[in-house]
Every structure is written in C-alpha cells, then in structure tokens.
Amino acid sequence: MSDYNIAVLAGDGIGPEVMVEAKKVLAAVTKKFNISFQLNDFDVGGLAIDNHGKALPAATLKGCEDASAILFGSIGGPKWDSLPLEERPERAALLALRGHFDLFSNLRPAKIYQGLEAFSPLRADIAAAGFDVLVVRELTSGIYFGQPKGLEGEGEEQFAYDTMRYSKREIRRIAISAFDAAQKRGKKVTSVDKANVLVCSRLWREVVEEVAKDYPEVELEHIYIDNATMQLIRNPSQFDVMLCSNLFGDIISDECAMITGSMGLLPSASINQDNFGMYEPAGGSAPDIAGKGIANPIAQILSASMLLRFSLNETAAADAIDSAVMKTLGDGILTGDLLGPDERHLAKSTSEVGDYIAALI
Amino acid sequence: MSDYNIAVLAGDGIGPEVMVEAKKVLAAVTKKFNISFQLNDFDVGGLAIDNHGKALPAATLKGCEDASAILFGSIGGPKWDSLPLEERPERAALLALRGHFDLFSNLRPAKIYQGLEAFSPLRADIAAAGFDVLVVRELTSGIYFGQPKGLEGEGEEQFAYDTMRYSKREIRRIAISAFDAAQKRGKKVTSVDKANVLVCSRLWREVVEEVAKDYPEVELEHIYIDNATMQLIRNPSQFDVMLCSNLFGDIISDECAMITGSMGLLPSASINQDNFGMYEPAGGSAPDIAGKGIANPIAQILSASMLLRFSLNETAAADAIDSAVMKTLGDGILTGDLLGPDERHLAKSTSEVGDYIAALI
Ligand SMILES: CC(C)[C@H](C(=O)O)[C@@H](O)C(=O)O
Numbered sequence A, B: 001m002s003d004y005n006i007a008v009l010a011g012d013g014i015g016p017e018v019m020v021e022a023k024k025v026l027a028a029v030t031k032k033f034n035i036s037f038q039l040n041d042f043d044v045g046g047l048a049i050d051n052h053g054k055a056l057p058a059a060t061l062k063g064c065e066d067a068s069a070i071l072f073g074s075i076g077g078p079k080w081d082s083l084p085l086e087e088r089p090e091r092a093a094l095l096a097l098r099g100h101f102d103l104f105s106n107l108r109p110a111k112i113y114q115g116l117e118a119f120s121p122l123r124a125d126i127a128a129a130g131f132d133v134l135v136v137r138e139l140t141s142g143i144y145f146g147q148p149k150g151l152e153g154e155g156e157e158q159f160a161y162d163t164m165r166y167s168k169r170e171i172r173r174i175a176i177s178a179f180d181a182a183q184k185r186g187k188k189v190t191s192v193d194k195a196n197v198l199v200c201s202r203l204w205r206e207v208v209e210e211v212a213k214d215y216p217e218v219e220l221e222h223i224y225i226d227n228a229t230m231q232l233i234r235n236p237s238q239f240d241v242m243l244c245s246n247l248f249g250d251i252i253s254d255e256c257a258m259i260t261g262s263m264g265l266l267p268s269a270s271i272n273q274d275n276f277g278m279y280e281p282a283g284g285s286a287p288d289i290a291g292k293g294i295a296n297p298i299a300q301i302l303s304a305s306m307l308l309r310f311s312l313n314e315t316a317a318a319d320a321i322d323s324a325v326m327k328t329l330g331d332g333i334l335t336g337d338l339l340g341p342d343e344r345h346l347a348k349s350t351s352e353v354g355d356y357i358a359a360l361i
C-alpha cells in the first residue's frame, strides 16, 4: 500500500472550509484505491502572520520539504493588505514557495463545462462553440524574479526598474511542459509573446521552435500578447495549450478563468523538475463569502486530483475524482455560484457538494 | 483663416483607401469652418521599404517635423514580416515616430455604440449594460524603451533581458493626461498595475496618488493587470478612464477594442507635451481586405477628428465630424463589418460611407 505525506496549507478566507471537503474526498480515495495519506496541516498566509508573525513560518516550510506534495488553499485578505509588500501573504508565502521549490511549471486548465455555458460572460454563440484550454505558465523567472530591481535617483528623476530575464534553459523546460501536455490533449501549442518589442520574447520564440522539432505531431503557433487577449474573447475555441512567460501567463490564465464563468471549478498545479508540486484553486480567498458554508469546493477537490495525477502518479484515483466531479455537476448538485438568480434556492452547501463527490468515489 | 500643414502617412493595407475618405471629410470641414489644410503625403511602412529601402525615410520624418500633426493610416503586412525585427514597419516606423516626437500620451477611446451591441463578443446582458472607456496609455517609456536590453552568455545559460523603467516625471505626466481626461468624462480613473510584484508599479501607484490630490472630483481606483483583464469581461461598464503603462496599455487597449466588437470605428491619438500628435485607427492594416473597397473608413475619419480636437484645438470642426459619424451610423449607412450575416447585401462601400459623412458636414 502506498503511503504519502501531504502538507496541507489551507490558509485564509474560504481556504479552510473548502479544504475540509478535499480531505473528505481524499479519505474516500484511500478506501477505494489502497493508498494512504498522512495529511499534515500547517499555518500559512494571514493566519500564519496572526499566529507566528510571518506568512511562511519555518515549521511550515519544513513540513513542505518533508512532504511528497503541497495541497494549498488560498491566502490573503483585507486584514493583511496594509502590511509592507514584502511581508504580505501573496509575496511572503506564495512567491516564496514557488521560488524555494523551483515550481517553474504552472498548469492552469480552464474550460466551459457542458450545461454551464450560460455562466460564461461571452456571447452565447461564442460560448456554445466551446472552450477548453490549458495555460502553461512559467512561474519562477521572468520579471517576477529577475534582478536587478529597485529604485534610484531623486526628485522627479527618481526611477524604478524591474528586469525581465529568461535563459534558454528556463524557456526550454517550460516549453517541454507545454508540448508534453499538448501531446496528450489537442496537439496544438500557442506560444504567447511580444516578440515585436521584447528581446526576451525573441529568445523565447527561438527556443520554443527548437523544442517544437521534437514534437512533430504538435502544431505550434505564435501570438502576440495583445492579440491573444483579443482572440480569447472573439474565438476562444481556437486554443488548446497556451504557453506563456510568468507575467503574460498571469494575465492570460486569469482571462481564461473568467471566460469559463465558473472560477469555483478551476484547479491549478505548480510543479518542479522532480514532479514535486503545489496544488491550489485558481480563484482567491474570497473573504466576502468565507465562513458561510457556501463556497464551491470543487476547485480545491480538483486540485487534490491534480496532486494525485502529477506528483503521486496515482492516475486511477485522480480519474475517479474527476469523474465524480463531472457526475456531480451533471446531477445538478451545485453551489450558488453555478445557479442562475431564479434557481438560487436549489443551492447546495459546501459540505453537501463535498459529501456527494466523496460518496460517488 | 487658419491654415494647417498636416503630414499624411497612409501606409500599407487598407491605409490608403480609408485615408482617401478622411481627406474627403477634411475637405468638407474646410468649406464649413473656414480652416484650410495643406495635406502632404509621405511614404511610410512597407510602402516606404519598397520605394526607399526603409520604413521611415528621412523625407517622411522631415515632413512630419514640419507639420502641425500627423494623420497616420496603418502599416505592415506579410510581405515585410520576414525582415529583421529592427527593420520591420512596426518597429522602424511606428515605435520610431513615437520616440522621436516623444508622443507619450496615447488615448484610445473604445465604446459600444447604441444599436451595435450585438457585435460585442460579450454576453447580451453585459453588452447591454454599456461600455465607454478611454484607455490612457504611456507610450514612450516602460519596457518598450528601457535600457539595458540584450542577450548575454552562452549555451543553455544564454539569457535575454529587457528593462522596465519609469521615472516619477514620466509617470506624473501620463497620470495628468488621464485625470484631465476623466475630469471631462465620467470622473473616474482606474490605474492598472502589478504593484504586488513590480517595483515600477509601486512608484506608479505612489505618483498616481499624488496627482489624484489635484483632482478632488475624480475618483481613483487601482487594479492589478490580471484582475483588469477579468473585470473588463465580467463587468466592463464599471470603467471610465483606464490609466496604463506602455505594456499594460498595449494589452488593455486591445482587449477594450475587441469588447466593442467594432474595431473599424476606433481612432487613437498619440500626443506629446506640446499637443503635437499622431492620429491613427486602432485596428491594423488588414491586408486580407485591402484594395477591395470594403474597409470601414470611420476609424480613420474619427482619427482626423481627434487631430482637429487635440492638436489644432478646432473643437467645432471635430464636433461636426463626430456628429456626422453618429448620424451615419444611426442612418444605417454601414460597411459590411457592422452588418449581420443576413444583412451583408446592404453593405455600403468604403467610399459610400465617406461620401455620406462628408455630405452631412
Ligand atoms: C498574488 C500574485 C502575486 C499572483 C501572481 O501574480 O502570480 C497571482 O496573481 C497568481 O496568479 O497566482
């Protein structure tokens, strides 16, 4: 029997309540697939600031280092927004974890589920044509981490600067992630850049084209970031895998999430070279609805499924979770975010949805 | 009688044919408002590469320097896409002109016209709520022009780098453009940044807040670029003026243009401290429909109106053009891009639309 140590970092806002449901589902998987999990909880984000004075305490980092993977909830909220930037949950915990574990490959699937087309903010005929994209975002380099960064000079000539920087090695490994993924999906990679302006984008294009040669079955297309944001609205069904640098991926993945209109369903994975990874919902901590038992737990549950698939290679268990989620959606067991204004009275609670999915496994 | 010297750079693709219509409209204005124009044509872009070996010949630059303003068409096309980046029309002409004349303030209005809601790719109820935004984009600094930029190292560790850079002075002058514009419109500025990651964005926020103090009637809001691309799709009616750095403005203005669904209507202005400016349609050279007489001339005509308003201070003439365009749209005198599939047979040609607008003035 496989036994895995998972670091569970539920965090702030709706994080803790949706995490309860993900744990239920993992417990169901345990029984059925002869896997066992040691789920070790650690404080992170605002909660950790309140309890320990910093967003990523040493014990939490140690717990992650000892684990096979991290299941992450969400962090941040108005309470900690006035802290100096470097101490805020997003920077001090999220970016720190990405950097520490070299989680360079961020996978953000986004699709319009059948029956949920009406939630897409796109015109009915465009949403009806379908949308099923995997954004593959480079997560540990580019302008987020490039040095130097700073502030110099005085008075009106004082200036700030940030460095966007990419090495061939960094581009190659994320391009390989994208082509590997495309090979198993729609066999098309759209690489997003700004090669008409940025030197980084020119090197990006060059390396992506080299990598493409090893994947003769996968079609490669380049698109400028400005055009990409337009095409995603006009005709999103044309995309399969979108390969992006850190900054462009931040923008494109959020746009893709919004296009689905069902952010509460979207998981994400951030993985390193050894398949160690951190798994988290694409949406935020949603402090406005926290504690009410109405948050959609599915993004968190699908994040657990991605963890099983990518870090533990437990494909059958991951497939079982995904099917249970699909069936739950099909059966109309939905939280309020997936119901129209007239149907809100039919809304199921966070735990009812979790129970239903766990029972199906 | 005021006499103005205008440099006319029609360029490639549909540029020349829509420019003919803008000239018609300027001729109509001449008669009515006691203004006269010297319209001097110069080669630019691909045309200039073919005729003179470079996208921005010295005679063209000289012609622009001697003028009160530049009326620009559009440049580029597949024919010149294989040239080295530095020689391509977009870089060698467009970015060069922006830099040479310090055209730091790029104004891109985008709105959904009444009666044309169905062309917006957004869901009917979202489009019906309305959309009328002015994107104010910084155009001569940031990561487009920041130094150093380059390629270093060897093998897999070879790396490319670009520098995003903003001084307080550069931020202040574009922020003032945005607040001045908001004062005359909806009295709200939304400043787009990535202050949770970029040092440039932190300085940006600081200076924007300083400028805001001089405009007590204008509301200021900050939004992260990733969230901005989402909110624009979910609820675009919340925005009035969107203030952006060069790169973020490139992305946001294209997204806004696409949201209207009628790119053929959108003009833009790029202005310097002395109100010298370059005026051009927001859409591209559209080589696929060039030469067929079907392109929508309105973006070019409205660009001429912006030229009158911002560089020449001829407000009455600009207002007359804007009203004539509104009436033309209301009268259903439309090119094919503004007609549904069943109504295409009603489409007017490029010159019919231009004639109609000119006749109304
Ligand atoms: C919180 C922020 C720093 C982060 C990012 O920009 O990467 C977030 O937007 C994300 O996409 O995970």
Ligand SMILES: CC(C)[C@H](C(=O)O)[C@@H](O)C(=O)O
Residues within 6 Å of the ligand: A196, A197, A226, B090, B091, B094, B095, B250
């Ligand atoms: C052609 C390109 C360099 C340019 C830009 O990025 O500024 C274009 O996209 C624009 O927005 O005018």
